[in-house]
Amino acid sequence: MEMFTHGVRLHYVQAGQGVPLLMVHGYPFDHTLWQPQLDGLSDIAQIIAPDLRGFGRSDAPEGAYTMDAQAEDLAALLDVLRIERTVVCGLSMGGYIALAFWKKYALRVRGLILVDTRAGADAPAARQARLDMVEQVKQHGSRPAADAMLPRLLAESTHRSRVDLVEFAHAMMLRQSPAGIIGAQLGMAERPDSTTTLSTITAPTLAVFGAEDVITPAGTEGRLLAEAIPNARLVVLPNAGHLSNLEQPEAFNAAVREFLAPL
Numbered sequence: 465m466e467m468f469t470h471g472v473r474l475h476y477v478q479a480g481q482g483v484p485l486l487m488v489h490g491y492p493f494d495h496t497l498w499q500p501q502l503d504g505l506s507d508i509a510q511i512i513a514p515d516l517r518g519f520g521r522s523d524a525p526e527g528a529y530t531m532d533a534q535a536e537d538l539a540a541l542l543d544v545l546r547i548e549r550t551v552v553c554g555l556s557m558g559g560y561i562a563l564a565f566w567k568k569y570a571l572r573v574r575g576l577i578l579v580d581t582r583a584g585a586d587a588p589a590a591r592q593a594r595l596d597m598v599e600q601v602k603q604h605g606s607r608p609a610a611d612a613m614l615p616r617l618l619a620e621s622t623h624r625s626r627v628d629l630v631e632f633a634h635a636m637m638l639r640q641s642p643a644g645i646i647g648a649q650l651g652m653a654e655r656p657d658s659t660t661t662l663s664t665i666t667a668p669t670l671a672v673f674g675a676e677d678v679i680t681p682a683g684t685e686g687r688l689l690a691e692a693i694p695n696a697r698l699v700v701l702p703n704a705g706h707l708s709n710l711e712q713p714e715a716f717n718a719a720v721r722e723f724l725a726p727l
């Protein structure tokens with residue numbers, strides 16, 4: 465399916481029936497990141513999984529994809545689907561966007577699922593690393609971005625025994641367009657600190673982290689979310705890294721199932 469917002473064509477898939485569940489992928493991925501949830505949760509949720517601007521089969525306009533602009537894209541998609549309130553689930557960059565969505569559209573949020581993400585802005589060195597990557601991608605295409613992510617992305621046990629998942633994740637990153645990677649990096653580099661927003665979150669919140677996530681560690685980033693958000697619960701999944709939904713789909717889906725039940 466596809467829709468247009470601000471002249472940008474956004475592709476999305478839908479599956480299942482039940483509580484609306486908007487699934488927002490991370491960088492540099494696309495909606496297929498959520499395949500285990502599309503397969504495993506469609507009996508209890510109406511899942512909407514877009515390709516964010518710049519990724520998958522969506523258009524990749526020039527310029528920075530700010531978290532606010534991406535939250536506006538999601539609100540426009542919900543309008544097209546006539547969904548007023550939804551659970552928003554975002555992984556990593558998807559979590560940054562989910563927090564931006566909360567700031568702009570709190571009344572539309574029925575619950576939040578924050579996966580392997582963080583509330584803070586980039587430190588200066590991290591921002592500079594993004595700008596350096598933008599230059600590399602301009603010169604060499606998407607491969608430097610995919611190759612830089614891969615070694616730190618997944619748990620040690622995933623790297624050792626799930627070659628299929630390693631290849632799946634690498635291929636997903638390699639097929640993203642340079643324009644999309646650049647737009648997302650520029651947008652993330654300028655994202656604001658959302659730490660003070662956390663105490664304003666009144667929606668029920670589930671934080672899910674891989675125990676071996678080295679990009680957004682559970683012990684620091686996950687704990688901060690769980691402690692600062694009033695009605696939050698933290699679930700840490702063993703043998704999972706930054707893509708915990710993909711690495712431990714059964715445990716991930718069980719946690720989401722339990723969270724959605726009362727909503």
Ligand code: MLT
Pocket residue numbers: 489490491492555556557558652679706
């Ligand atoms: C992601 O998985 O979305 C990225 O790790 C986010 C980031 O680069 O900060």
